[in-house]
Amino acid sequence: MPGSLGTARYNRFVELLVDSRKKGGFTQEQVATTLRKPQSFVAKYERGERRLDVVEFVDICRAISINPANILKKL
Amino acid sequence: MPGSLGTARYNRFVELLVDSRKKGGFTQEQVATTLRKPQSFVAKYERGERRLDVVEFVDICRAISINPANILKKL
DNA sequence: ATTGGAATATCCCAAAATGGGATAATCCGA
DNA sequence: TCGGATTATCCCATTTTGGGATATTCCAAT
Numbered sequence: 001m002p003g004s005l006g007t008a009r010y011n012r013f014v015e016l017l018v019d020s021r022k023k024g025g026f027t028q029e030q031v032a033t034t035l036r037k038p039q040s041f042v043a044k045y046e047r048g049e050r051r052l053d054v055v056e057f058v059d060i061c062r063a064i065s066i067n068p069a070n071i072l073k074k075l
Numbered sequence: 076m077p078g079s080l081g082t083a084r085y086n087r088f089v090e091l092l093v094d095s096r097k098k099g100g101f102t103q104e105q106v107a108t109t110l111r112k113p114q115s116f117v118a119k120y121e122r123g124e125r126r127l128d129v130v131e132f133v134d135i136c137r138a139i140s141i142n143p144a145n146i147l148k149k150l
Numbered sequence: 151a152t153t154g155g156a157a158t159a160t161c162c163c164a165a166a167a168t169g170g171g172a173t174a175a176t177c178c179g180a
Numbered sequence: 181t182c183g184g185a186t187t188a189t190c191c192c193a194t195t196t197t198g199g200g201a202t203a204t205t206c207c208a209a210t
Contacts, residue, residue: 002168002196004130013129027157038199043159050197053126054088055079058150069144075133077167077197102186113170118188125168 003051009075014048016071017060021046024064034063078126084150089123091146092135096121099139109138 004010021031028042035041044050052060061068079085096106103117110116119125127135136143 003126003128005128005196007130010128010130028159029157039158040160040199040201043157044197044199047159051078051126051128053078053080053085054129054132054147055082055085055150057129058147068147072129072133072143072147075130080167104186114187115170115172115189118186119168119170122188 005048005051010051011048013071013075014046016074018046020061020066020071021064024066026064031060031063035059080123080126085126086123088146088150089121091149092139093121095136095141095146096139099141101139106135106138110134 004013021028028046029039032039032042041050045052045056058068061071079088096103103121104114107114107117116125120127120131133143136146
């Protein structure tokens with residue numbers, strides 16, 4: 001397992017991301033389109049199967065209209 | 076190249092991390108020790124040869140006593 | 151309870167990235 | 181210029197990734 005994948009903290013991170021997307025009323029497909037990536041990409045990182053680097057994280061936060069800092073605070 | 080590695084934005088991200096470390100007066104060795112990783116690990120991500128996931132980023136920010144949000148703002 | 155379309159998860163595997171100890175190269179103050 | 185401190189590079193077996201296609205799960209309407 002690379003980096004933080006699989007750790008409780010990483011899982012929590014992903015959970016926060018998923019919850020944020022849902023609260024914003026976005027589907028994986030919509031986020032994927034904004035990111036110019038396939039839906040399977042979103043499914044993968046939301047399931048913790050693939051790590052997100054910091055730049056990708058910022059882009060995703062923008063795609064779902066949330067402030068990245070609000071998630072970092074909880075890690 | 077995976078994720079955002081190699082992009083101008085990622086390079087800037089790493090540059091901000093390096094500058095922050097130096098301003099704080101930390102060596103790669105010190106950061107590595109705090110992270111319980113080898114110095115080559117720090118050298119690698121600072122050179123943009125390895126991606127940092129979000130949890131790792133937060134840990135590094137703590138190791139060099141900076142606020143993660145201050146870096147995210149600039150991406 | 152059934153149905154059907156939307157949403158999400160899983161497959162596959164070639165291609166690409168990672169880990170980290172050892173060693174080389176560079177930096178820099180005296 | 182020298183020498184210790186700091187950072188970069190090597191190597192390569194092992195692990196991860198990309199993404200189209202397909203399967204599965206969800207859920208609202210009837």
